[in-house]
Amino acid sequence: MSADLFESMKQSVIDGDEERSAELAQQALAQGIDPLVAINAGFVLGINHVGEQFGVGEMFLPDLMLAAEAMKAAVAVLEPEMKRRGTQREVLGRVVLGTVKGDIHEIGKNLVAMMLSASGFEVHDLGVDVPFQKFAEKAREVKADIVGVSALLTTTMTGQKTVIEVLDDMGLRPQVKVIVGGAPVTRSWAQEIGADGYSEDAMGAVALAKKLVGK
Amino acid sequence: MAGKINAIAHPRLSLNILSTADVHKIHTATLDVIESVGVRFPSRKALDILEAHGATVDRNTLVARIPGRVIEEALKKAPPIYTLAARDPSQDLPLDGQHVFLGTDGCCIEVIDAFTGEKRRTTKQDSADCARIADALEEVGFWWSMVSAQDQPPESRSLHELEAAWRNTTKHLQTESIVTEPEMQAAIEMAAALTGGKDELRKRPILSIMQCTTSPLGHDGGSLEAGLLAAEVGLPVGYMTMASCAFSGPVTLAGNLVVGNAEVISALALMQLAHPGAPVYYAAAQTAMDLRTGGYTGGGPEDFLFGAATNVLADFYNVPLSMGAFATGAKEPDWQAAVDNAFSSFMASLTGSDMLLGCGLLHGSRILSYEMMVMDCEIYSIVRKTLEGIVINADTLALDVIRSVGPGGNFLKHKHTRQHMRELWQPRLMDRRPYGQWEEKRDGARDWARARAQDILKNHQPDPLDPKLGAELLRIIASVEG
Ligand code: B12
Numbered sequence: 001m002s003a004d005l006f007e008s009m010k011q012s013v014i015d016g017d018e019e020r021s022a023e024l025a026q027q028a029l030a031q032g033i034d035p036l037v038a039i040n041a042g043f044v045l046g047i048n049h050v051g052e053q054f055g056v057g058e059m060f061l062p063d064l065m066l067a068a069e070a071m072k073a074a075v076a077v078l079e080p081e082m083k084r085r086g087t088q089r090e091v092l093g094r095v096v097l098g099t100v101k102g103d104i105h106e107i108g109k110n111l112v113a114m115m116l117s118a119s120g121f122e123v124h125d126l127g128v129d130v131p132f133q134k135f136a137e138k139a140r141e142v143k144a145d146i147v148g149v150s151a152l153l154t155t156t157m158t159g160q161k162t163v164i165e166v167l168d169d170m171g172l173r174p175q176v177k178v179i180v181g182g183a184p185v186t187r188s189w190a191q192e193i194g195a196d197g198y199s200e201d202a203m204g205a206v207a208l209a210k211k212l213v214g215k
Numbered sequence: 216m217a218g219k220i221n222a223i224a225h226p227r228l229s230l231n232i233l234s235t236a237d238v239h240k241i242h243t244a245t246l247d248v249i250e251s252v253g254v255r256f257p258s259r260k261a262l263d264i265l266e267a268h269g270a271t272v273d274r275n276t277l278v279a280r281i282p283g284r285v286i287e288e289a290l291k292k293a294p295p296i297y298t299l300a301a302r303d304p305s306q307d308l309p310l311d312g313q314h315v316f317l318g319t320d321g322c323c324i325e326v327i328d329a330f331t332g333e334k335r336r337t338t339k340q341d342s343a344d345c346a347r348i349a350d351a352l353e354e355v356g357f358w359w360s361m362v363s364a365q366d367q368p369p370e371s372r373s374l375h376e377l378e379a380a381w382r383n384t385t386k387h388l389q390t391e392s393i394v395t396e397p398e399m400q401a402a403i404e405m406a407a408a409l410t411g412g413k414d415e416l417r418k419r420p421i422l423s424i425m426q427c428t429t430s431p432l433g434h435d436g437g438s439l440e441a442g443l444l445a446a447e448v449g450l451p452v453g454y455m456t457m458a459s460c461a462f463s464g465p466v467t468l469a470g471n472l473v474v475g476n477a478e479v480i481s482a483l484a485l486m487q488l489a490h491p492g493a494p495v496y497y498a499a500a501q502t503a504m505d506l507r508t509g510g511y512t513g514g515g516p517e518d519f520l521f522g523a524a525t526n527v528l529a530d531f532y533n534v535p536l537s538m539g540a541f542a543t544g545a546k547e548p549d550w551q552a553a554v555d556n557a558f559s560s561f562m563a564s565l566t567g568s569d570m571l572l573g574c575g576l577l578h579g580s581r582i583l584s585y586e587m588m589v590m591d592c593e594i595y596s597i598v599r600k601t602l603e604g605i606v607i608n609a610d611t612l613a614l615d616v617i618r619s620v621g622p623g624g625n626f627l628k629h630k631h632t633r634q635h636m637r638e639l640w641q642p643r644l645m646d647r648r649p650y651g652q653w654e655e656k657r658d659g660a661r662d663w664a665r666a667r668a669q670d671i672l673k674n675h676q677p678d679p680l681d682p683k684l685g686a687e688l689l690r691i692i693a694s695v696e697g
């Protein structure tokens with residue numbers, strides 16, 4: 001029976017149906033299935049499928065988004081039981097992400113956040129127009145591995161440098177890696193300001209983050 | 216000195232893209248959204264004005280719900296027709312619904328150097344150079360702050376861009392890069408210095424302002440406050456929506472039009488509530504998100520449809536339109552660039568966009584290419600000629616001429632031919648040579664476009680700016696930097 005249940009879990013994520021995935025998570029709990037098993041043998045397979053299909057151009061960003069939402073809904077149902085059992089999902093790393101002060105462009109930053117969390121990172125999204133200090137404070141608070149700074153304007157990209165300086169001042173470098181991106185940002189700019197990495201798209205951001213946390 | 220501007224005047228072609236009933240449906244849906252969902256105005260000034268006029272304002276979310284009739288009444292105060300003045304009055308641009316004027320695209324980050332071909336970060340010198348080229352190209356009606364002067368301080372960068380342009384062109388300037396009150400104040404002073412005072416500036420606005428909305432259903436506080444300042448002194452102000460299907464707007468084109476429309480008309484209404492009768496314009500560059508990358512596509516059939524449909528909306532509200540056309544997503548001046556820019560400029564012109572933005576940038580408005588700039592002008596000249604349509608009268612029907620030549624003759628040495636032959640469109644960049652000549656040289660449009668740009672940069676002398684005025688502009692800029 002649970003083979004069917006796992007298959008339905010996978011399918012609910014592929015369909016991006018968060019009501020269904022939450023309901024299946026409830027069923028798993030009722031049947032006494034270990035939440036981690038439900039996640040790894042059920043829901044995650046759905047995410048993997050969507051990821052693969054996206055990679056070959058058969059599925060699109062909204063598919064990814066909805067799949068991630070369905071996954072989130074299921075995990076939310078399973079979480080209390082995981083806590084009770086003292087188990088945890090493995091996270092690849094903690095990322096603090098935001099668009100820098102003075103800049104309100106959020107589409108690219110949101111995509112990066114979404115792809116990172118779908119790939120297993122714990123993402124703390126600070127939003128847009130984020131004061132420099134806030135990046136560092138949040139990084140300290142959540143013990144971040146990576147701070148990601150987005151800037152879409154030539155007038156705000158210097159803020160990426162300021163964030164690095166603030167992290168430095170607070171003694172958080174080098175244990176916190178800094179990655180940067182956004183329309184005017186280039187590899188050479190990233191090097192110039194001493195960032196640890198740069199990517200021109202969300203897929204690349206995931207690969208970069210994985211590399212930086214050694215995964 | 217710059218020559219005459221080749222405007223599209225009295226176009227004879229038209230396109231039926233939205234019926235009157237369609238427009239009403241979009242309008243009604245838009246008012247519903249503004250009234251029941253609301254639009255975010257993150258500016259106390261803006262919220263105070265809206266509240267004083269009957270909007271319900273939430274000071275926490277900064278969302279204003281504005282009654283539909285307030286919007287409608289406010290928009291009625293906007294002048295339907297006005298003129299964008301140029302430093303050289305012979306280059307004034309009447310926004311009278313009978314003309315389409317081409318502008319340059321704006322705010323790019325990198326430039327492909329006209330001489331070395333190297334791609335590099337933009338500087339103030341590039342602002343000056345592209346303004347000089349815009350001054351010389353007859354197709355260009357106005358200069359839209361084309362590059363970011365990245366070697367200048369962020370707080371005064373937008374002003375340096377204007378100063379560089381005013382030194383190099385007598386055409387009208389429009390800027391998108393002023394998003395704070397202090398910069399706007401300084402820009403107004405600079406413009407007033409050139410016209411000889413603020414009263415004169417109100418009569419002859421040699422500068423106009425473009426601001427962006429923040430889709431979905433929002434605005435930027437700085438953009439609103441800077442816009443209000445400009446409207447107060449009578450500089451034409453437009454708000455541009457970039458609502459993008461599937462991301463910052465609904466995936467359906469109609470829904471995306473509603474979201475964008477709500478943003479634009481709520482901002483224009485705000486300007487009218489604060490400064491009744493201030494010249495404003497509708498601006499849009501809507502697109503469909505690329506489903507794979509989330510990218511802003513800058514091209515494709517959805518953009519072309521938006522280009523045409525938006526003009527019908529602007530007509531409905533009886534204000535001029537600035538339509539984002541060109542701005543290809545292509546990385547080089549290539550096949551994709553030509554397809555994107557030909558369709559988008561054609562569709563937007565066919566419905567009579569008053570301002571057509573803009574020529575010269577690649578990679579979604581990020582890279583300035585002088586080759587593209589000159590080639591875009593050629594595309595525009597094709598659109599312009601096409602929109603002249605076919606004139607039918609006794610002379611053009613040419614019955615007498617046909618009679619005199621008869622079956623089997625030719626029309627080459629007929630006077631009628633010589634009389635009218637210069638009405639035929641003449642390419643500057645299209646290759647119509649015999650094959651052998653091409654084979655020998657293997658050059659083409661890009662080479663000729665580059666040569667033209669180089670020639671202009673070496674030889675074109677714009678009408679100089681009075682040195683005293685030039686010094687005054689720099690003084691005003693310095694006061695912002697101080
Ligand atoms: C959409 C858009 C807007 C929207 C933003 C809507 C929103 N909610 O985000 C609105 C209309 C609000 C807007 C406003 C403005 N904009 Co704007 N905007 C754009 C546009 C067209 C697309 C940006 C976008 O969303 N792209 C799609 C996403 C998916 O791509 P992306 O952002 O590049 O992100 C990807 C990568 O860069 C990377 N990435 C991004 N962040 C990060 C972070 C990390 C850590 C990593 C690793 C990777 C990474 O991964 C992302 C996903 O693949 C660009 C032009 C362009 N083609 O880029 C101009 C552009 C960035 N804007 C520009 C300007 C000038 C403005 C305004 C100043 C205009 C005005 N006068 O109001 C304001 C700025 C207001 C402010 N204070 O920020 C200029 C900037 C020029 C310059 N010299 O700096 C541009 C280049 C357009 C232009 N040439 O005019 N804009």
